[in-house]
Amino acid sequence: MPADPLHAGSPQRSATSQPPRGSGVSAVEVRRSARRRRTVSAYREGDRTIVLIPARMSEAEEQRWVGVMLDKLAAQESKRLLGDAELAERAEQLSEQYFDSRARPTSVRWVTNQNTRWGSCTPAEGSIRLSHRLQGMPEYVVDYVLLHELAHLLVPGHGAGFWQLLEAYPRTERARGFLEGVVAADRLPYLPAARDE
Numbered sequence: 001m002p003a004d005p006l007h008a009g010s011p012q013r014s015a016t017s018q019p020p021r022g023s024g025v026s027a028v029e030v031r032r033s034a035r036r037r038r039t040v041s042a043y044r045e046g047d048r049t050i051v052l053i054p055a056r057m058s059e060a061e062e063q064r065w066v067g068v069m070l071d072k073l074a075a076q077e078s079k080r081l082l083g084d085a086e087l088a089e090r091a092e093q094l095s096e097q098y099f100d101s102r103a104r105p106t107s108v109r110w111v112t113n114q115n116t117r118w119g120s121c122t123p124a125e126g127s128i129r130l131s132h133r134l135q136g137m138p139e140y141v142v143d144y145v146l147l148h149e150l151a152h153l154l155v156p157g158h159g160a161g162f163w164q165l166l167e168a169y170p171r172t173e174r175a176r177g178f179l180e181g182v183v184a185a186d187r188l189p190y191l192p193a194a195r196d197e
Contacts, residue, residue, distance in 0.1 A: 029067055042069035049073065074138055081135050082142070083153070084109040091128065091146050099170045103150035106147070110135065118179060119145045121152040128153075144175030 007140050024144040027048045028184060033054040042051045051069050053062060088108040096102040106126035114120060114131035120127050128149040147169050166172050 026134045028070070030062055030066060037042050040065045040069060042073055044073065085168060087130065087146075089142070091150060094143060094152050098147060099150060099165065103153040105150065105153060108146070121149040123153055123156050127163065137182075140171040141175045144169060144172060145179075174187050 001046065028051060028093065029048060030051045030053060032053055035053045036052060036054040038054065040053050040075075041136060049070060051066050052167055053065055058186075087110065088105070091108045092101075093106055095101050095105075105121075105128045108128045109130075111129045111133045112130050114129065115133070116123070117131065119128065119130045128146070130142070130145055130149070134145060147166060151162055151165045155165060
């Protein structure tokens with residue numbers, strides 16, 4: 001997109017695009033600026049990601065930088081650790097968004113004694129526990145596990161009705177793939193680092 005000489009100081013916007021399905025972001029808006037020479041930055045605005053780039057960048061550079069910045073933001077977000085209170089609040093928000101607030105846990109907390117599963121739910125008590133191993137994983141992965149356990153408050157087993165509830169979450173397949181990758185990586189044999197001799 002060429003620079004606009006009449007509006008050299010104001011940012012130019014390229015069309016808001018929809019990122020790849022399951023990427024974790026609903027929309028990406030690229031804003032070009034003639035003032036911006038080399039730097040690229042990005043921030044979240046609700047479900048939207050705003051990427052600021054120099055006006056002179058080609059479309060190919062724009063696409064590359066959008067990918068880089070989405071990855072960078074995701075890494076920053078994954079470092080934020082939620083406490084039990086924030087985890088319970090997040091569960092409430094997810095229940096409202098995806099289950100019309102029908103799933104109402106009595107407690108939601110992190111536990112350190114779940115090393116073979118990511119989360120558990122006791123529907124009779126309304127309690128949800130997430131493995132501490134999820135801490136530091138991308139937000140969409142934690143959200144998926146929370147939704148999985150919230151769904152058990154509505155449907156106890158893993159039948160068709162249960163999976164139909166989870167279809168509402170657009171990142172289900174991506175989160176499941178991420179967790180499967182973590183499990184597979186844990187099974188790989190340990191290889192010592194190569195040494196120079």
